[in-house]
Amino acid sequence: xxxxxxxxxxxxxxxxxxxxxxxxxxxxxxxxxxxxxxxxxxxxxxxxxxxxxxxxxxxxxxxxxxxxxxxxxxxxxxxxxxxxxxxxxxxxxxxxxxxxxxxxxxxxxxxxxxxxxxxxxxxxxxxxxxxxxxxxxxxxxxxxxxxxxxxxxxxxxxxxxxxxxxxxxxxxxxxxxxxxxxxxxxxxxxxxxxxxxxxxxxxxxxxxxxxxxxxxxxxxxxxxxxxxxxxxxxxxxxxxxxxxxxxxxxxxxxxxxxxxxxxxxxxxxxxxxxxxxxxxxxxxxxxxxxxxxxxxxxxxxxxxxxxxxxxxxxxxxxxxxxxxxxxxxxxxxxxxxxxxxxxxxxxxxxxxxxxxxxxxxxxxxxxxxxxxxxxxxxxxxxxxxxxxxxxxxxxxxxxx
Amino acid sequence: xxxxxxxxxxxxxxxxxxxxxxxxxxxxxxxxxxxxxxxxxxxxxxxxxxxxxxxxxxxxxxxxxxxxxxxxxxxxxxxxxxxxxxxxxxxxxxxxxxxxxxxxxxxxxxxxxxxxxxxxxxxxxxxxxxxxxxxxxxxxxxxxxxxxxxxxxxxxxxxxxxxxxxxxxxxxxxxxxxxxxxxxxxxxxxxxxxxxxxxxxxxxxxxxxxxxxxxxxxxxxxxxxxx
Numbered sequence: 223x224x225x226x227x228x229x230x231x232x233x234x235x236x237x238x239x240x241x242x243x244x245x246x247x248x249x250x251x252x253x254x255x256x257x258x259x260x261x262x263x264x265x266x267x268x269x270x271x272x273x274x275x276x277x278x279x280x281x282x283x284x285x286x287x288x289x290x291x292x293x294x295x296x297x298x299x300x301x302x303x304x305x306x307x308x309x310x311x312x313x314x315x316x317x318x319x320x321x322x323x324x325x326x327x328x329x330x331x332x333x334x335x336x337x338x339x340x341x342x343x344x345x346x347x348x349x350x351x352x353x354x355x356x357x358x359x360x361x362x363x364x365x366x367x368x369x370x371x372x373x374x375x376x377x378x379x380x381x382x383x384x385x386x387x388x389x390x391x392x393x394x395x396x397x398x399x400x401x402x403x404x405x406x407x408x409x410x411x412x413x414x415x416x417x418x419x420x421x422x423x424x425x426x427x428x429x430x431x432x433x434x435x436x437x438x439x440x441x442x443x444x445x446x447x448x449x450x451x452x453x454x455x456x457x458x459x460x461x462x463x464x465x466x467x468x469x470x471x472x473x474x475x476x477x478x479x480x481x482x483x484x485x486x487x488x489x490x491x492x493x494x495x496x497x498x499x500x501x502x503x504x505x506x507x508x509x510x511x512x513x514x515x516x517x518x519x520x521x522x523x524x525x526x527x528x529x530x531x532x533x534x535x536x537x538x539x540x541x542x543x544x545x546x547x548x549x550x551x552x553x554x555x556x557x558x559x560x561x562x563x564x565x566x567x568x569x570x571x572x573x574x575x576x577x578x579x580x581x582x583x584x585x586x587x588x589x590x591x592x593x594x595x596x597x598x599x600x601x602x603x604x605x606x607x608x609x610x611x612x613x614x615x616x617x618x619x620x621x622x
Numbered sequence: 623x624x625x626x627x628x629x630x631x632x633x634x635x636x637x638x639x640x641x642x643x644x645x646x647x648x649x650x651x652x653x654x655x656x657x658x659x660x661x662x663x664x665x666x667x668x669x670x671x672x673x674x675x676x677x678x679x680x681x682x683x684x685x686x687x688x689x690x691x692x693x694x695x696x697x698x699x700x701x702x703x704x705x706x707x708x709x710x711x712x713x714x715x716x717x718x719x720x721x722x723x724x725x726x727x728x729x730x731x732x733x734x735x736x737x738x739x740x741x742x743x744x745x746x747x748x749x750x751x752x753x754x755x756x757x758x759x760x761x762x763x764x765x766x767x768x769x770x771x772x773x774x775x776x777x778x779x780x781x782x783x784x785x786x787x788x789x790x791x792x793x794x795x796x797x798x799x800x801x802x803x804x805x806x807x808x809x810x811x812x813x814x815x816x817x818x819x820x821x822x823x824x825x826x827x828x829x830x831x832x833x834x835x836x837x838x839x840x841x842x843x844x845x846x847x848x849x
């Protein structure tokens with residue numbers, strides 16, 4: 223006479239609906255505990271996103287500047303004095319096969335740069351005068367913000383191109399016949415202003431004059447201090463090993479060789495280490511958020527005992543009660559996770575745009591962050607859910 | 623429908639709520655269980671409703687021996703055979719009457735549209751067809767109890783257990799609720815009402831009086847009038 227007693231499975235949609243009951247009836251509390259998770263996720267996404275964006279910017283910079291630049295500079299003699307590179311070093315290096323291009327610049331130590339004759343001699347502003355070859359911009363990939371580079375005519379006359387920082391310190395905003403600076407006691411007309419040079423930062427504080435003009439007007443001795451070479455990418459190491467000997471066969475120990483793109487990459491690596499630390503801080507915030515969710519769930523179970531009793535009387539099994547509270551906890555933290563990803567993305571895009579970087583939000587970080595919130599939601603909800611399911615129906619119904 | 627044989631319930635701490643109670647309730651009966659507070663009538667209702675297991679004795683509901691059923695089977699028994707009506711309604715706040723009633727079918731495995739269809743029918747049955755979108759705080763006490771009754775009968779259970787259904791209501795609303803329970807009984811549902819109100823109990827075909835965990839009087843046993 224009796225029909226078998228079987229429990230109907232709840233549909234996933236119904237599980238979601240019943241899990242959302244607590245969130246709907248107490249929206250402020252749900253919002254606040256989801257916010258805890260959101261802050262943690264946003265911090266992590268933001269840190270990863272900003273660091274990736276800055277990495278993407280570096281890649282873009284390097285690919286624009288090229289990583290095949292080697293600089294050859296004169297170091298010190300074994301006596302500790304400033305060494306002098308032979309005048310023909312440039313021509314010697316040009317003869318190395320894989321070297322595609324070479325250009326030179328030479329510091330003129332005696333010549334200081336001033337805005338006018340009225341400036342006291344001590345106020346050099348940290349600026350230096352350099353003699354520069356005409357092909358320097360091509361080799362360095364330098365571009366002008368204003369005016370033109372030196373040419374075959376101007377490089378014999380008192381004409382100067384200022385580095386970006388130098389122009390700023392001298393208060394010169396545009397090149398032109400009216401813009402004049404004093405170098406080594408002589409007036410030079412500013413014919414151009416450079417954009418900042420990522421691969422040759424010391425030129426940013428320099429005033430560049432033509433090689434013949436430097437020798438004629440500023441008593442430059444013609445010894446280059448730095449050579450810039452573009453080398454076949456695949457033969458960098460081979461070239462690097464012979465550069466010093468070629469530049470100064472008599473004293474190759476007085477020559478320093480460096481690869482400026484390495485320095486940029488090293489700076490990036492330092493920032494990565496810092497990123498790891500910030501990521502840890504984000505993870506702590508996330509765990510604190512998880513504790514908040516667990517706390518909310520425990521309170522929710524206590525407050526809703528009569529609802530639990532009612533549901534049991536309506537035919538809910540222990541498993542279904544457990545599922546309900548687990549679903550609520552998962553929904554809560556998933557909301558926080560999605561909100562956090564959105565906040566993190568906005569922060570990343572905002573900061574990257576402000577810095578002029580390309581915005582990169584790594585998909586793995588987003589997926590990882592969301593997965594982490596679900597794990598946290600499950601862990602935070604498990605204990606309260608089990609407690610809810612263990613409540614005896616009569617005890618639960620007797621609760622006020 | 624309901625068969626209790628030598629049922630005892632002792633709570634931890636030595637309080638005996640039911641002392642060797644035996645009771646038969648057949649299909650289609652309308653029974654009042656009356657007694658002062660502490661007489662064990664609520665424990666009796668919980669035992670009949672399978673919310674609580676007895677310490678000893680046998681409880682059979684609709685042919686099932688409760689002691690042999692697992693927790694999941696008991697849940698299914700409650701979900702399909704028994705409707706509960708509580709003194710304090712236990713309606714979800716800020717949820718429309720329709721969804722409060724449809725929630726009663728949540729564990730039946732029916733899709734939402736079908737649950738709502740049956741909920742609407744149940745609300746029509748209790749005379750609240752025009753109130754389906756109202757939330758509990760927009761309803762009077764009597765109306766709330768009607769919604770709770772609609773939730774209990776939405777799945778057409780053969781047995782309805784009501785724990786002081788008029789306890790929180792004024793006399794006019796209470797009379798309306800009792801009238802509704804009589805109508806449901808007339809339609810074939812077995813109904814057990816727990817009350818301490820002798821007047822209400824007096825209006826029902828059969829009364830079981832309880833005191834100190836024992837049945838002290840059963841009008842059916844006295845008159846033998848039940849079928």
